[in-house]
Amino acid sequence: MKPAPFAYHRAESVKDAVEMLAEYGDDAKVLAGGQSLVPMLAMRLTHFENLIDISRIDELRGIDLVDGAVRIAAGTPHSYVGMDDEVAESVPLLTLATPHIGHFQIRTRGTLGGAIAHADPAAEYAAVALALDARMDAVSSRGSREIAAQDFFTGLWETSLQPAEILTAVHFPVWGARSGFAMEEFVRRHGDFAIAGAAVAVELDDDNRVTRCGIGLLGLGSTPLRGTPAEEAITGRPVSDISADEIGELALSGIDDIPSDLQGSAAYRAKIGAAMVARAWTKATTEAINA
Template sequence: MKASRFAYHAPSTLAEALALLAEHGDSAKVLAGGQSLIPMLAMRLAVFDHLVDLGRIPELAGIDHQGDTVRIGAATTHTAVESSVDLARTVPLLARAAPLIGHFQIRNRGTVGGAIAHADPAAEFPAVALALDAQLETVSPRGARTIPAEKFFLGTWSTALADDEILTAVNFPAWRGRTGHAVEELARRHGDFAIAGAVVAVELDGDDRVRRCGIGLLGLGSTPERATAAEQAVTGTAAGEIDPVEVGRAAMSTLQSVPADLHGSADYRRRVGAAMVTRAWQRALREAHDG
């Protein structure tokens, strides 16, 4: 459990970090909170000649609420998300997903940007980013760009980020009005990776019809997934006429490659996933209805 050798760089500005990545190309890796990368290095699942630590770049951390958008700096820790009074109100899915990530010792180091850039299909924040149409800000030597969450996750641990590109911030929309939010997941023990889970945001109009709905799935594919078919089925429908079990079933209907491992077969995961969607849907709807 010892990593192979690498050189360590601790730039104090984003420009310096970009220059280092440009110089070292794919032999370099960005180090954020390190709660996934360091164990992968220790187990030698990953080997890099250079680590570029973003931990000493102050401009990367912080939560900034402007209008209907909440901008979260990539280096903001899970603990900061969990304890943010503003986020609990503006982006409840993040605040409610955060306590499910690992244990508090992990959350003290792990970062929002790190979790999203790592792109583990069973992680919570990538599913939240998908469900809410988050916009991801990046920089590279070619300039800054914004990547929609739906175009970001390409495969397990694989994203649209280039080798020399850094995720700098994630913009989440703050849903207003009659909204409800819920996160449900099944893990063998608290803090373990979920076997399957769902995050649901829903907004009702004045007549109790579903105005909009976002459903993100975790642990049910090679990437976090979005249950588009289920979202479309409920949108515009009177909330009271929607069968929660059917929402869960619809959310599973379009999944292409449900993983199977010693924690459960693909079939088991689909059943768990459907149940998690149903539960999260019911809780989110109740919250939207009761306020």
């Protein structure tokens, strides 16, 4: 199929982009890498009268260490994130997540900000943002604001961004020295959307007690989710007293809208999701203990 007709606009700066969004309102959509939006347009799952291309705005590309967090500009491609030394050193969970995103062609064209703003419930970077308590920078013609990751994802392909706002950067906090990270997901074929998965981060004190834990879940709801019950239950406990199976079950407790589709029933996804959390927890804690 072909998309319905639309007007194409190329923004030369962030200021230019937000002014266009303010002008066209609900009839406009931002186009970054286009790896999610273009297929949806082609299949006529969505339609916009105006597409605003921000892919060539230089200020939307780049990776920097700022105030104890790695700031990644929204237009930075997945491939740059996956290869960057600063990311690998300071936010290794992003480095671990990147190879799970589609195929290399998608990682070359797709952008970190586009993936997060698209808010797909099976998106790897969205799960990482939740697990690490990332912060989003949003800009409109009225000014700028910061949005916590836990407040950003509001529904299927929906975020708390206002119609005239664009996501300009994401700040991923740098965790302590005794931290471990792991990303696990279950797919039928490499490059497919995950049936279920988990991004786990854990930080330990000198006595191997859990001082901080973040669990991002993907493919288990209408939005990317966080395994808050598990995080709260294990904080302060010796890691040796916590079983991986316990973490898996706790992370999914309270989730009552697990999808059921041709890829698997809700019960199947829940079982797979718990297993992915348990597997990621084991890898992350092993790394933290040996750090």
